[in-house]
Amino acid sequence: MHVYLPIAELPVNALLMLALGGAVGFLSGMFGVGGGFLMTPMLIFAGVPSAVAVATGANPLIASSITGTIAQWRRKNVDFKLGLILLAGGAAGALFGVQIVKLLRQAGQFDLTVSLLYVVFMSVVGGLMFIESLRALRKHRQGKPVSMRRPAQHTWIHGLPLKTRFKASKLYISAIPPAALGILVGLLSGIMGVGGGFIMVPILIYLLRVPTNLAIGTSLFQVIFVSAITTVLQAVWNQTVDIALALILMVGGVLGAQAGAVAGQKLRAEQLRLLLAILVLAVGLRLLVGLFAPADLFSISRV
Protein backbone atom coordinates (compact mmCIF):
# COMPACT_ATOMS: atom_id res chain seq x y z
CA MET A 1 0.00 0.00 0.00
CA HIS A 2 1.61 3.21 -1.17
CA VAL A 3 0.94 6.74 -0.02
CA TYR A 4 2.22 9.74 -1.93
CA LEU A 5 3.94 12.16 0.44
CA PRO A 6 3.03 15.76 -0.45
CA ILE A 7 6.25 17.37 0.82
CA ALA A 8 8.81 14.64 0.21
CA GLU A 9 7.17 14.28 -3.25
CA LEU A 10 7.53 10.55 -3.47
CA PRO A 11 5.37 7.54 -2.61
CA VAL A 12 6.28 5.41 0.40
CA ASN A 13 5.02 2.05 1.55
CA ALA A 14 2.54 3.01 4.28
CA LEU A 15 2.81 -0.37 6.04
CA LEU A 16 6.59 -0.11 6.13
CA MET A 17 6.37 3.40 7.65
CA LEU A 18 3.72 2.21 10.13
CA ALA A 19 6.05 -0.63 11.13
CA LEU A 20 8.99 1.77 11.43
CA GLY A 21 6.94 4.10 13.63
CA GLY A 22 5.76 1.09 15.62
CA ALA A 23 9.29 -0.27 16.14
CA VAL A 24 10.56 3.10 17.31
CA GLY A 25 7.50 3.51 19.54
CA PHE A 26 8.06 0.04 20.96
CA LEU A 27 11.59 0.97 22.00
CA SER A 28 10.45 4.29 23.42
CA GLY A 29 7.69 2.61 25.42
CA MET A 30 10.18 0.11 26.77
CA PHE A 31 13.09 2.43 27.56
CA GLY A 32 11.38 5.77 28.02
CA VAL A 33 13.45 7.52 25.36
CA GLY A 34 11.81 9.27 22.42
CA GLY A 35 13.39 7.01 19.81
CA GLY A 36 13.98 9.83 17.31
CA PHE A 37 17.64 8.88 17.13
CA LEU A 38 16.58 5.67 15.37
CA MET A 39 13.67 7.19 13.43
CA THR A 40 15.60 9.74 11.38
CA PRO A 41 18.40 7.44 10.12
CA MET A 42 15.83 4.73 9.35
CA LEU A 43 13.80 7.21 7.29
CA ILE A 44 16.95 8.21 5.40
CA PHE A 45 17.77 4.53 4.73
CA ALA A 46 14.19 4.11 3.47
CA GLY A 47 14.85 6.75 0.81
CA VAL A 48 13.19 9.81 2.36
CA PRO A 49 15.28 12.93 1.55
CA SER A 50 17.39 13.82 4.59
CA ALA A 51 15.93 17.34 4.93
CA VAL A 52 12.41 15.88 5.11
CA ALA A 53 13.50 13.03 7.40
CA VAL A 54 15.12 15.40 9.89
CA ALA A 55 12.30 17.95 9.86
CA THR A 56 9.61 15.27 10.12
CA GLY A 57 11.42 13.10 12.68
CA ALA A 58 10.60 15.46 15.54
CA ASN A 59 6.86 15.60 14.79
CA PRO A 60 5.78 12.05 15.82
CA LEU A 61 7.93 12.40 18.95
CA ILE A 62 5.38 14.92 20.27
CA ALA A 63 2.71 12.20 20.22
CA SER A 64 4.83 9.47 21.79
CA SER A 65 6.30 11.75 24.44
CA ILE A 66 2.83 13.04 25.43
CA THR A 67 1.63 9.46 25.94
CA GLY A 68 4.84 8.65 27.80
CA THR A 69 4.68 11.74 30.00
CA ILE A 70 1.06 11.09 30.99
CA ALA A 71 1.96 7.52 31.99
CA GLN A 72 5.01 8.73 33.96
CA TRP A 73 3.09 11.61 35.55
CA ARG A 74 0.50 9.15 36.89
CA ARG A 75 3.40 7.42 38.63
CA LYS A 76 4.67 10.83 39.91
CA ASN A 77 7.85 10.49 37.86
CA VAL A 78 7.97 14.00 36.39
CA ASP A 79 10.03 16.80 38.00
CA PHE A 80 8.27 19.82 36.51
CA LYS A 81 10.69 22.40 37.92
CA LEU A 82 13.70 20.60 36.45
CA GLY A 83 11.71 20.03 33.24
CA LEU A 84 10.97 23.73 32.81
CA ILE A 85 14.65 24.67 33.20
CA LEU A 86 15.64 22.01 30.67
CA LEU A 87 12.88 23.29 28.43
CA ALA A 88 14.01 26.95 28.56
CA GLY A 89 17.46 25.87 27.44
CA GLY A 90 15.93 23.50 24.89
CA ALA A 91 13.87 26.23 23.23
CA ALA A 92 16.94 28.42 22.78
CA GLY A 93 18.97 25.49 21.45
CA ALA A 94 16.28 24.44 18.97
CA LEU A 95 16.11 28.00 17.64
CA PHE A 96 19.82 27.87 16.78
CA GLY A 97 19.68 24.27 15.55
CA VAL A 98 17.05 24.93 12.90
CA GLN A 99 18.98 27.98 11.65
CA ILE A 100 22.15 25.88 11.41
CA VAL A 101 20.26 23.33 9.28
CA LYS A 102 19.48 26.05 6.74
CA LEU A 103 23.11 27.21 6.58
CA LEU A 104 24.43 23.65 6.30
CA ARG A 105 22.03 22.82 3.48
CA GLN A 106 23.20 25.85 1.52
CA ALA A 107 26.82 24.81 2.03
CA GLY A 108 26.08 21.20 0.97
CA GLN A 109 27.41 19.88 4.28
CA PHE A 110 24.09 18.98 5.90
CA ASP A 111 24.14 15.23 5.23
CA LEU A 112 27.74 15.01 6.41
CA THR A 113 27.03 16.92 9.64
CA VAL A 114 23.98 14.84 10.46
CA SER A 115 25.92 11.61 9.78
CA LEU A 116 28.87 12.78 11.86
CA LEU A 117 26.66 13.80 14.79
CA TYR A 118 24.85 10.49 14.64
CA VAL A 119 28.06 8.48 14.45
CA VAL A 120 29.55 10.36 17.43
CA PHE A 121 26.47 10.22 19.64
CA MET A 122 25.44 6.72 18.67
CA SER A 123 28.86 5.26 19.35
CA VAL A 124 29.18 7.12 22.67
CA VAL A 125 25.66 6.38 23.89
CA GLY A 126 25.58 2.87 22.39
CA GLY A 127 29.02 2.09 23.81
CA LEU A 128 28.19 3.36 27.31
CA MET A 129 24.89 1.55 27.33
CA PHE A 130 26.60 -1.63 26.10
CA ILE A 131 29.16 -1.54 28.92
CA GLU A 132 26.60 -0.54 31.54
CA SER A 133 24.13 -3.28 30.58
CA LEU A 134 26.90 -5.92 30.53
CA ARG A 135 27.93 -4.84 34.03
CA ALA A 136 24.31 -4.93 35.21
CA LEU A 137 23.89 -8.41 33.73
CA ARG A 138 27.01 -9.64 35.52
CA LYS A 139 25.82 -8.14 38.80
CA HIS A 140 22.44 -9.74 38.31
CA ARG A 141 24.09 -13.12 37.77
CA GLN A 142 26.04 -12.65 41.01
CA GLY A 143 22.75 -11.99 42.76
CA LYS A 144 23.45 -8.34 43.64
CA PRO A 145 20.65 -5.77 43.36
CA VAL A 146 20.78 -3.76 40.12
CA SER A 147 20.66 0.00 40.57
CA MET A 148 21.37 2.66 37.98
CA ARG A 149 21.78 5.33 40.61
CA ARG A 150 25.32 5.94 41.74
CA PRO A 151 26.21 7.05 45.27
CA ALA A 152 26.26 10.83 45.73
CA GLN A 153 29.66 12.34 45.10
CA HIS A 154 30.89 15.88 45.24
CA THR A 155 31.84 17.01 41.72
CA TRP A 156 32.54 20.34 40.02
CA ILE A 157 28.79 20.57 39.34
CA HIS A 158 28.13 21.18 43.01
CA GLY A 159 30.46 24.20 43.05
CA LEU A 160 28.37 26.22 40.56
CA PRO A 161 26.25 29.21 41.63
CA LEU A 162 22.45 29.66 41.29
CA LYS A 163 21.68 26.66 43.46
CA THR A 164 18.07 25.55 43.50
CA ARG A 165 16.17 22.82 45.25
CA PHE A 166 14.46 20.23 43.03
CA LYS A 167 12.02 18.65 45.44
CA ALA A 168 10.74 15.85 43.24
CA SER A 169 14.26 14.71 42.33
CA LYS A 170 15.54 15.25 45.89
CA LEU A 171 18.38 17.40 44.57
CA TYR A 172 19.98 20.69 45.55
CA ILE A 173 22.08 21.75 42.55
CA SER A 174 22.84 24.76 40.38
CA ALA A 175 20.35 25.62 37.62
CA ILE A 176 23.21 26.12 35.14
CA PRO A 177 23.94 22.46 34.21
CA PRO A 178 20.28 21.63 33.48
CA ALA A 179 19.92 24.79 31.36
CA ALA A 180 23.13 23.97 29.46
CA LEU A 181 21.98 20.39 28.97
CA GLY A 182 18.69 21.76 27.64
CA ILE A 183 20.52 23.96 25.12
CA LEU A 184 22.65 21.03 23.92
CA VAL A 185 19.63 18.79 23.50
CA GLY A 186 17.60 21.52 21.77
CA LEU A 187 20.46 22.14 19.36
CA LEU A 188 20.68 18.45 18.51
CA SER A 189 16.92 18.28 18.19
CA GLY A 190 16.99 21.05 15.59
CA ILE A 191 19.89 19.62 13.60
CA MET A 192 19.25 15.88 13.92
CA GLY A 193 15.48 15.79 14.25
CA VAL A 194 15.62 13.94 17.56
CA GLY A 195 14.00 14.60 20.91
CA GLY A 196 17.31 14.12 22.63
CA GLY A 197 16.11 11.72 25.31
CA PHE A 198 18.91 9.30 24.53
CA ILE A 199 21.47 11.95 25.49
CA MET A 200 19.48 13.69 28.20
CA VAL A 201 18.55 10.61 30.22
CA PRO A 202 22.13 9.33 30.72
CA ILE A 203 23.40 12.84 31.57
CA LEU A 204 20.58 13.40 34.06
CA ILE A 205 21.32 10.06 35.70
CA TYR A 206 25.10 9.93 35.64
CA LEU A 207 26.08 13.61 35.85
CA LEU A 208 23.24 15.30 37.74
CA ARG A 209 22.35 12.21 39.85
CA VAL A 210 18.64 12.44 39.09
CA PRO A 211 16.87 9.16 40.01
CA THR A 212 16.35 6.97 36.91
CA ASN A 213 12.54 7.04 36.95
CA LEU A 214 12.47 10.81 37.30
CA ALA A 215 15.13 11.27 34.63
CA ILE A 216 12.98 9.33 32.14
CA GLY A 217 9.72 11.09 33.08
CA THR A 218 11.25 14.57 33.12
CA SER A 219 13.10 14.00 29.85
CA LEU A 220 9.87 12.89 28.19
CA PHE A 221 8.09 15.99 29.52
CA GLN A 222 10.59 18.37 28.02
CA VAL A 223 10.84 16.38 24.75
CA ILE A 224 7.14 17.23 24.11
CA PHE A 225 7.93 20.93 23.99
CA VAL A 226 11.33 20.82 22.34
CA SER A 227 9.99 18.62 19.52
CA ALA A 228 6.91 20.86 19.18
CA ILE A 229 9.14 23.94 18.88
CA THR A 230 11.45 22.12 16.45
CA THR A 231 8.50 21.04 14.31
CA VAL A 232 7.10 24.57 14.04
CA LEU A 233 10.54 26.07 13.33
CA GLN A 234 11.31 23.43 10.69
CA ALA A 235 7.92 24.12 9.09
CA VAL A 236 8.55 27.87 9.02
CA TRP A 237 12.21 28.02 8.03
CA ASN A 238 12.83 24.88 6.02
CA GLN A 239 9.27 23.96 4.90
CA THR A 240 10.21 20.29 4.89
CA VAL A 241 7.86 18.84 7.53
CA ASP A 242 5.73 16.16 5.89
CA ILE A 243 2.50 15.87 7.86
CA ALA A 244 1.33 12.79 5.95
CA LEU A 245 4.53 10.93 6.80
CA ALA A 246 4.44 12.16 10.40
CA LEU A 247 0.85 10.98 10.84
CA ILE A 248 1.66 7.43 9.69
CA LEU A 249 4.74 7.34 11.93
CA MET A 250 2.94 8.66 15.01
CA VAL A 251 0.01 6.24 14.68
CA GLY A 252 2.52 3.38 14.49
CA GLY A 253 4.48 5.04 17.28
CA VAL A 254 1.73 5.26 19.88
CA LEU A 255 0.59 1.69 19.16
CA GLY A 256 4.17 0.46 19.42
CA ALA A 257 4.70 2.45 22.62
CA GLN A 258 1.81 0.64 24.33
CA ALA A 259 3.18 -2.74 23.29
CA GLY A 260 6.64 -1.65 24.38
CA ALA A 261 5.42 -0.55 27.80
CA VAL A 262 3.79 -3.96 28.35
CA ALA A 263 6.87 -5.83 27.11
CA GLY A 264 9.14 -3.64 29.20
CA GLN A 265 7.36 -4.71 32.37
CA LYS A 266 7.64 -8.40 31.55
CA LEU A 267 11.17 -8.62 30.21
CA ARG A 268 14.56 -8.21 31.83
CA ALA A 269 15.67 -4.58 31.57
CA GLU A 270 19.42 -5.23 31.37
CA GLN A 271 19.07 -7.66 28.48
CA LEU A 272 16.84 -5.23 26.60
CA ARG A 273 19.26 -2.38 27.22
CA LEU A 274 22.00 -4.57 25.79
CA LEU A 275 19.90 -5.25 22.68
CA LEU A 276 19.15 -1.54 22.29
CA ALA A 277 22.86 -0.78 22.67
CA ILE A 278 23.70 -3.26 19.90
CA LEU A 279 21.01 -1.74 17.67
CA VAL A 280 22.28 1.79 18.29
CA LEU A 281 25.86 0.72 17.56
CA ALA A 282 24.78 -1.06 14.36
CA VAL A 283 23.00 2.02 12.99
CA GLY A 284 25.99 4.16 13.94
CA LEU A 285 28.35 1.73 12.18
CA ARG A 286 26.23 1.78 9.02
CA LEU A 287 26.47 5.59 8.95
CA LEU A 288 30.20 5.44 9.67
CA VAL A 289 30.79 3.25 6.61
CA GLY A 290 29.13 5.92 4.46
CA LEU A 291 31.55 8.55 5.77
CA PHE A 292 34.69 6.57 4.95
CA ALA A 293 33.54 4.65 1.88
CA PRO A 294 30.81 6.59 0.07
CA ALA A 295 28.83 4.65 -2.53
CA ASP A 296 29.16 7.54 -4.99
CA LEU A 297 31.45 10.57 -5.05
CA PHE A 298 28.76 12.64 -6.72
CA SER A 299 25.40 13.62 -5.33
CA ILE A 300 22.66 15.98 -6.44
CA SER A 301 20.43 18.36 -4.54
CA ARG A 302 17.65 20.69 -5.56
CA VAL A 303 18.51 24.34 -5.12
Add this chain to the structure above:
Amino acid sequence: MTPHASNRLNAFFAGWLALLALIAPARAEIPDSIEAEASQNYFYIEPSYNGSSIVLFGSVDHDALKGKAFDIAVTIEGPVKPVTVWKKNRRAGLWINTESLTFDGVPNYYAVLSTRPVSEIAPLAERKARGIGLDALSLPPGKDGLNTPAAAPQEFQSALIRLKQSSGLFVEQSKGAVEFLGTRLFRSHVFLPAAAGAGLYRAKFYILENGKVAGETGARIRLKKIGIEDRLSTAAVFYPWLYGAIAVTLAALVGGGASLVFRRV
Protein backbone atom coordinates in the same frame (compact mmCIF):
# COMPACT_ATOMS: atom_id res chain seq x y z
CA MET B 1 -27.38 39.31 -41.98
CA THR B 2 -27.37 41.31 -38.78
CA PRO B 3 -24.36 43.57 -38.12
CA HIS B 4 -23.61 41.55 -35.01
CA ALA B 5 -23.34 38.27 -36.93
CA SER B 6 -21.21 39.79 -39.66
CA ASN B 7 -18.79 41.12 -37.03
CA ARG B 8 -18.47 37.66 -35.65
CA LEU B 9 -17.87 36.27 -39.12
CA ASN B 10 -15.20 38.90 -39.78
CA ALA B 11 -13.50 38.08 -36.51
CA PHE B 12 -13.65 34.42 -37.44
CA PHE B 13 -11.90 35.01 -40.77
CA ALA B 14 -9.38 37.37 -39.22
CA GLY B 15 -8.55 34.69 -36.70
CA TRP B 16 -8.04 32.10 -39.40
CA LEU B 17 -5.86 34.46 -41.42
CA ALA B 18 -3.68 35.13 -38.38
CA LEU B 19 -3.38 31.43 -37.74
CA LEU B 20 -2.44 30.75 -41.36
CA ALA B 21 0.16 33.50 -41.21
CA LEU B 22 1.69 31.74 -38.20
CA ILE B 23 1.70 28.33 -39.81
CA ALA B 24 2.78 29.34 -43.31
CA PRO B 25 6.50 30.06 -42.70
CA ALA B 26 6.89 26.88 -40.67
CA ARG B 27 5.31 24.97 -43.50
CA ALA B 28 7.84 26.37 -45.94
CA GLU B 29 10.79 25.13 -43.81
CA ILE B 30 9.75 21.66 -42.81
CA PRO B 31 6.99 19.69 -44.43
CA ASP B 32 4.13 19.01 -42.08
CA SER B 33 4.86 15.31 -42.09
CA ILE B 34 4.06 14.44 -38.46
CA GLU B 35 1.09 15.02 -36.19
CA ALA B 36 0.95 13.80 -32.60
CA GLU B 37 -0.75 14.22 -29.21
CA ALA B 38 -0.85 12.70 -25.76
CA SER B 39 -3.86 10.53 -25.00
CA GLN B 40 -4.33 12.55 -21.83
CA ASN B 41 -3.02 16.06 -21.15
CA TYR B 42 -3.75 16.16 -17.42
CA PHE B 43 -2.66 13.76 -14.72
CA TYR B 44 -3.42 14.17 -11.05
CA ILE B 45 -1.49 13.38 -7.88
CA GLU B 46 -3.70 11.95 -5.14
CA PRO B 47 -2.64 10.08 -1.98
CA SER B 48 -2.62 6.79 -3.90
CA TYR B 49 -0.50 8.21 -6.75
CA ASN B 50 2.34 5.93 -7.77
CA GLY B 51 3.32 7.20 -11.22
CA SER B 52 1.45 7.75 -14.46
CA SER B 53 1.21 5.76 -17.62
CA ILE B 54 1.42 8.17 -20.54
CA VAL B 55 0.38 7.13 -24.02
CA LEU B 56 1.52 9.30 -26.90
CA PHE B 57 0.33 8.73 -30.43
CA GLY B 58 0.75 10.33 -33.79
CA SER B 59 0.74 9.82 -37.52
CA VAL B 60 3.19 10.38 -40.34
CA ASP B 61 2.33 11.77 -43.74
CA HIS B 62 3.79 9.44 -46.36
CA ASP B 63 3.05 11.89 -49.20
CA ALA B 64 5.31 14.51 -47.61
CA LEU B 65 8.02 11.89 -47.09
CA LYS B 66 7.77 10.70 -50.68
CA GLY B 67 8.23 7.11 -49.64
CA LYS B 68 11.70 7.56 -48.07
CA ALA B 69 12.81 5.58 -45.00
CA PHE B 70 12.38 7.49 -41.76
CA ASP B 71 12.68 7.26 -37.98
CA ILE B 72 10.56 8.60 -35.15
CA ALA B 73 11.98 10.04 -31.93
CA VAL B 74 9.88 11.26 -29.00
CA THR B 75 11.25 13.25 -26.07
CA ILE B 76 9.40 14.08 -22.86
CA GLU B 77 10.87 16.45 -20.32
CA GLY B 78 9.78 18.39 -17.28
CA PRO B 79 9.55 20.09 -14.74
CA VAL B 80 12.68 22.19 -15.19
CA LYS B 81 14.47 23.30 -12.01
CA PRO B 82 17.99 24.33 -10.95
CA VAL B 83 20.04 21.44 -9.58
CA THR B 84 23.36 21.41 -7.74
CA VAL B 85 25.80 18.58 -8.31
CA TRP B 86 28.24 17.96 -5.46
CA LYS B 87 31.52 16.14 -5.62
CA LYS B 88 33.09 14.58 -2.54
CA ASN B 89 36.78 14.73 -1.90
CA ARG B 90 38.84 13.21 0.84
CA ARG B 91 39.60 15.66 3.64
CA ALA B 92 41.24 14.39 6.83
CA GLY B 93 40.09 10.84 6.12
CA LEU B 94 36.47 11.79 5.55
CA TRP B 95 34.66 12.20 2.26
CA ILE B 96 33.30 15.72 2.22
CA ASN B 97 31.40 17.70 -0.43
CA THR B 98 34.02 20.16 -1.63
CA GLU B 99 33.16 20.93 -5.24
CA SER B 100 29.83 21.86 -6.70
CA LEU B 101 28.29 23.01 -9.93
CA THR B 102 24.77 24.38 -10.23
CA PHE B 103 22.89 23.79 -13.45
CA ASP B 104 20.24 26.43 -14.09
CA GLY B 105 17.63 24.33 -15.84
CA VAL B 106 17.57 20.57 -15.44
CA PRO B 107 14.41 18.64 -16.23
CA ASN B 108 13.57 16.46 -13.26
CA TYR B 109 12.45 13.86 -15.79
CA TYR B 110 13.68 13.25 -19.32
CA ALA B 111 12.90 10.39 -21.65
CA VAL B 112 13.79 9.77 -25.27
CA LEU B 113 11.95 7.03 -27.12
CA SER B 114 12.89 6.15 -30.66
CA THR B 115 12.46 3.55 -33.39
CA ARG B 116 16.20 2.81 -33.38
CA PRO B 117 19.00 3.79 -30.93
CA VAL B 118 19.35 7.58 -31.19
CA SER B 119 23.03 7.40 -32.18
CA GLU B 120 22.03 5.44 -35.31
CA ILE B 121 19.23 7.83 -36.24
CA ALA B 122 21.16 11.06 -36.58
CA PRO B 123 24.63 12.48 -35.89
CA LEU B 124 25.26 14.12 -32.51
CA ALA B 125 25.38 17.65 -33.94
CA GLU B 126 21.89 17.33 -35.42
CA ARG B 127 20.51 15.84 -32.19
CA LYS B 128 22.23 18.41 -29.95
CA ALA B 129 20.26 21.22 -31.58
CA ARG B 130 17.04 19.67 -30.27
CA GLY B 131 18.17 17.63 -27.29
CA ILE B 132 17.39 14.21 -28.73
CA GLY B 133 19.26 11.67 -26.57
CA LEU B 134 21.02 11.75 -23.19
CA ASP B 135 24.34 12.59 -24.90
CA ALA B 136 22.67 15.49 -26.72
CA LEU B 137 21.20 17.22 -23.66
CA SER B 138 22.37 20.77 -23.14
CA LEU B 139 22.43 21.58 -19.44
CA PRO B 140 23.91 25.06 -19.11
CA PRO B 141 25.90 25.56 -15.88
CA GLY B 142 24.84 28.54 -13.77
CA LYS B 143 27.05 31.63 -13.61
CA ASP B 144 28.22 31.34 -10.02
CA GLY B 145 27.89 27.60 -9.68
CA LEU B 146 31.42 26.31 -9.47
CA ASN B 147 32.85 26.27 -5.95
CA THR B 148 36.21 24.83 -6.84
CA PRO B 149 36.86 24.72 -10.55
CA ALA B 150 39.13 21.68 -10.28
CA ALA B 151 36.97 19.35 -12.33
CA ALA B 152 35.60 20.10 -15.78
CA PRO B 153 31.88 20.91 -16.09
CA GLN B 154 31.50 17.83 -18.32
CA GLU B 155 32.40 15.62 -15.37
CA PHE B 156 29.54 17.13 -13.35
CA GLN B 157 27.10 16.92 -16.24
CA SER B 158 27.84 13.25 -16.89
CA ALA B 159 27.57 12.52 -13.15
CA LEU B 160 24.19 14.28 -13.10
CA ILE B 161 22.94 12.25 -16.07
CA ARG B 162 24.28 9.02 -14.58
CA LEU B 163 22.60 9.66 -11.18
CA LYS B 164 19.32 10.60 -12.86
CA GLN B 165 19.50 7.47 -15.01
CA SER B 166 20.10 5.20 -12.02
CA SER B 167 17.08 6.67 -10.21
CA GLY B 168 14.94 6.04 -13.29
CA LEU B 169 14.35 9.72 -14.00
CA PHE B 170 16.41 9.87 -17.21
CA VAL B 171 15.42 7.23 -19.72
CA GLU B 172 16.66 6.32 -23.19
CA GLN B 173 14.75 3.56 -24.91
CA SER B 174 14.58 2.29 -28.47
CA LYS B 175 13.53 -1.35 -28.37
CA GLY B 176 9.76 -1.40 -28.76
CA ALA B 177 9.57 2.19 -27.58
CA VAL B 178 7.73 3.46 -30.66
CA GLU B 179 5.38 0.98 -32.29
CA PHE B 180 3.58 1.37 -35.56
CA LEU B 181 -0.07 0.44 -35.86
CA GLY B 182 -0.26 0.02 -39.62
CA THR B 183 1.84 2.30 -41.82
CA ARG B 184 0.87 5.82 -40.67
CA LEU B 185 -0.19 5.62 -37.06
CA PHE B 186 2.37 5.19 -34.28
CA ARG B 187 2.07 4.87 -30.55
CA SER B 188 4.54 5.32 -27.74
CA HIS B 189 4.08 4.40 -24.14
CA VAL B 190 6.07 5.75 -21.22
CA PHE B 191 5.74 5.25 -17.49
CA LEU B 192 6.31 8.45 -15.58
CA PRO B 193 7.69 7.44 -12.14
CA ALA B 194 6.09 9.02 -9.08
CA ALA B 195 9.36 10.74 -8.18
CA ALA B 196 9.16 12.79 -11.40
CA GLY B 197 6.93 15.23 -9.53
CA ALA B 198 4.20 17.73 -10.32
CA GLY B 199 4.60 20.31 -13.06
CA LEU B 200 4.59 20.86 -16.80
CA TYR B 201 5.95 18.20 -19.15
CA ARG B 202 6.66 18.84 -22.81
CA ALA B 203 6.56 16.04 -25.33
CA LYS B 204 8.27 16.58 -28.68
CA PHE B 205 7.86 14.34 -31.69
CA TYR B 206 10.46 14.28 -34.44
CA ILE B 207 10.49 12.59 -37.80
CA LEU B 208 14.00 12.05 -39.05
CA GLU B 209 15.15 10.99 -42.46
CA ASN B 210 18.67 10.56 -43.64
CA GLY B 211 20.08 11.81 -40.33
CA LYS B 212 18.13 15.07 -40.49
CA VAL B 213 15.01 16.27 -38.71
CA ALA B 214 12.32 16.40 -41.37
CA GLY B 215 9.38 17.41 -39.22
CA GLU B 216 8.45 18.06 -35.63
CA THR B 217 5.46 18.72 -33.44
CA GLY B 218 4.78 18.94 -29.72
CA ALA B 219 2.31 18.30 -26.94
CA ARG B 220 2.00 19.37 -23.32
CA ILE B 221 1.17 17.26 -20.32
CA ARG B 222 0.47 18.69 -16.90
CA LEU B 223 0.83 16.73 -13.66
CA LYS B 224 -1.03 18.40 -10.81
CA LYS B 225 -1.42 17.76 -7.11
CA ILE B 226 -5.09 17.78 -6.17
CA GLY B 227 -7.15 17.52 -3.00
CA ILE B 228 -5.27 16.94 0.23
CA GLU B 229 -1.89 16.64 -1.55
CA ASP B 230 -2.36 20.09 -3.08
CA ARG B 231 -3.68 21.67 0.12
CA LEU B 232 -0.83 20.35 2.27
CA SER B 233 1.98 21.36 -0.06
CA THR B 234 0.39 24.78 -0.62
CA ALA B 235 -0.03 25.31 3.12
CA ALA B 236 3.56 24.24 3.80
CA VAL B 237 4.85 27.01 1.54
CA PHE B 238 2.29 29.80 1.96
CA TYR B 239 1.10 29.34 5.55
CA PRO B 240 4.13 27.76 7.27
CA TRP B 241 3.13 28.88 10.80
CA LEU B 242 -0.34 27.42 10.39
CA TYR B 243 1.15 24.27 8.87
CA GLY B 244 3.54 23.87 11.81
CA ALA B 245 0.69 24.45 14.28
CA ILE B 246 -1.41 21.79 12.51
CA ALA B 247 1.49 19.32 12.65
CA VAL B 248 1.87 19.89 16.41
CA THR B 249 -1.88 19.78 17.10
CA LEU B 250 -2.25 16.55 15.16
CA ALA B 251 0.55 14.94 17.15
CA ALA B 252 -0.94 16.19 20.44
CA LEU B 253 -4.33 14.71 19.52
CA VAL B 254 -2.82 11.36 18.56
CA GLY B 255 -0.70 11.27 21.73
CA GLY B 256 -3.49 12.43 24.03
CA GLY B 257 -6.03 10.16 22.34
CA ALA B 258 -3.77 7.14 22.76
CA SER B 259 -3.42 7.93 26.47
CA LEU B 260 -7.20 7.95 26.85
CA VAL B 261 -7.69 4.76 24.83
CA PHE B 262 -4.93 2.80 26.56
CA ARG B 263 -5.62 4.12 30.04
CA ARG B 264 -4.99 0.80 31.75
CA VAL B 265 -1.39 0.49 30.60
